[in-house]
Amino acid sequence: MLEWLNQFLGNHPFVSILDILIVWFIIYRLIGYAKQSRAMNLLQGIGLIIFAKFLSQGIGLQTIDWILGQVISWGVVALIILFQAELRKVLENLGKILFRNRQSSRNPSEELIEDLKKSLLYMSKRKIGALISIEAEDSLAEYIGTGTKLDSEISSQLLINIFIPNTPLHDGAVIITDFRIASASCYLPLSESKLIPKELGTRHRAAIGLGEKTDALTLIVSEETGAISIVKNDFLHRDVDKEELHELLNKYLFTEVEKDNQENENSHIIKNLLTMLRSSKGGKKNE
Template identity: 35%
Template sequence: MPTDLHLLLQADPASPLTDYLQRLMRSGSGLWGVVVELLLIAIVTYAALRFLKGTRGWRVLKSFGLIIVTSFLVVRLVAERLHLERIIFLYPYFFNGVVLTTLIAFQPEIRRGFIRLGDARWFRSFAKRSDPIIEPLVTAVAKLSQKKIGALIAVQRHVGLDALCETGVRIDADVRSELLETIFWPGTLLHDMGVIIQHGRIAAAACQFPIAESGELALALGSRHRAALGLSHESDALIIVVSEETGTISVAQSGVFKRHLTPATLRALLEEGFIAQPSSAADSKDADDESDDWKPDRGTDGRPVH
C-alpha cells in the first residue's frame, strides 16, 4: 500500500474516508478495486442522467441533488465534528424520507424505464410478421396526408390503453382505411382527439390522450403532437400524427418523434414490430434521409400546426 495512504490513515483515523480506506486495505483489492468501483458508479450515474435528461424528472433531480448534497455537508462536515447528536440521529430518517419522496416524484420516469426494459430486443417474444392492420392503416394515413386532414392514431402494443378508451366513444370495428378517413373527416362528431387501435381492431375514437409538458418539445408543435408525445411517455404505443396544414406524417414512441415520414417508412416502422430498426444499411440511410426529429410544422402564416 502506498506510503501516502498510510499517512492519511494516521492523520484522521475517525473520518468516513479513512474508514473506507481501511476496509479497502483489509479487502486486498487495492487500486484496481477502487477503479472498478468508481467505473461502476460512473456507468450507473451516466445511464440515469441520460435517461432523465430532458424530462420532468431532470428538473426534480437537480432539486433533490441540492438537498442531498447540502444535508450531507451539514451532517458529515459539521454535525459530526461538533458532536450534534440529535442531528446525527435524525439524519437517517431524513435521508429515507428523501428516497421515498424521490420514488414518488419519479414514478412516471420509473414506469417508463420498466416499459423500455421490457421492450428490449432480448425480451421480445414476437417475430417479425406482416400484420393485417398495416396496409389499411398506412393507406388511410397516406390519404389523410394527401388531403391534409389532421389525424391522431395510437396503436397499442404491450401496455394496455383501456383507460383511455373510456374517455372516448367505443367502436370495436375492423381496421379499414375508409372508416379511419370517415372518422377524421372535418366536421364529423368523432374527428377531434384520437383513435385507439387494440388487438387489431379500432377500439375507440375521440379519446383524450395525456398532453406532454410544454417544456418537452418545440412551442411550434400543435396539440396533436403534444398529445402523441404525452401518450408515448405513458405507454409503449406507437402514435401516428398527421398535420392538418402540411399533411406531414409523424410518429411518436418512447418520448421520441420521427418527423416527415413517407408511407413507406411508416410501413417499415409497423412491420418491424412498431420499432424503427431498418433491415439494412441502405434502408437505414433512406429512413434518415426521409425523416427528421423535432422539426416543427408551420403554416404559411408561421403559426403552430395542430
C-alpha cells in the first residue's frame, strides 16, 4: 500500500505544496508557542549561533567554526535537560491536537460561574485576598498535591469560608478540577518575569507563573485593594468590574463551542485537500 501511495502521489506537484504548507504550519505554531514562554529568547539565541556558524564557515574562521560546531552538537543534549518541562508541554499539546481530551472539555454550568462571581465580588468588597485556579487541558496534579485535598462540590459559601483570614486554609490557592474543589492552600510557581508591575504581590506572581506553565484560568482578589484580576496563559486582566468578570468567565470557561468550530474548520480544510487530490487525479485520467 505504501508503494502504491508513493507511485500515485510521489511525483504529484500538489504533494510538494502540501509538504511546504505542513512545514510552514509547524514552524508557525512553534513560534506562536515560543512567544508565550521563555522559549522565544531561546530560539533567538539558537538562530544567532547558527548564523554565526555559517558566517564563520564562509569567512574561513576555522577555530570559531569548530567551537560553534561543538556548541551546536552538545547543545541539543543541554537543551533537552534544561527545557524538559517545555518539551513535555509541546508534546502534550501535540497529543491534544491529534487526540482530543473529551473528559476535560465539558462545559461548566451556569451555577459554577454564578458561584465564582458571588464569592469573588463578596471577597472583593471586603478586601479578602483570594487565589483560585481552574484546571483546563493541562493537568494541575503536581500543584494539587502541595495543598490540602478536599474533593468537594463548589459553592460560593465554601470558597468564601476558605479564604477568611486566619483560617487554616486561607493561605495559598484553591484548585478546581472537573468542576469540583480538588485542593486548598496549594503552592503555585512564582513568575520570574521582570515585566510584572512592582505593585502586584505574590498572588499575582503565582497566578502568572501558573499561566506560563499551564493553560489554567486563575482568579485573584487583592488583599490590599480588593481588585479582581484574571490570568489566562500568562495574560493578566487587571481590575475587572462585575460585567467584565462575567464576560471573561464565560469566554474562558465555555470553550466547547469554540473547539467544535475549530474541529469543523480543520475537517473542512482536509476535505478540500482531498477534493483537490481527486480532481487532479481525474484530470490526469482524462489526459
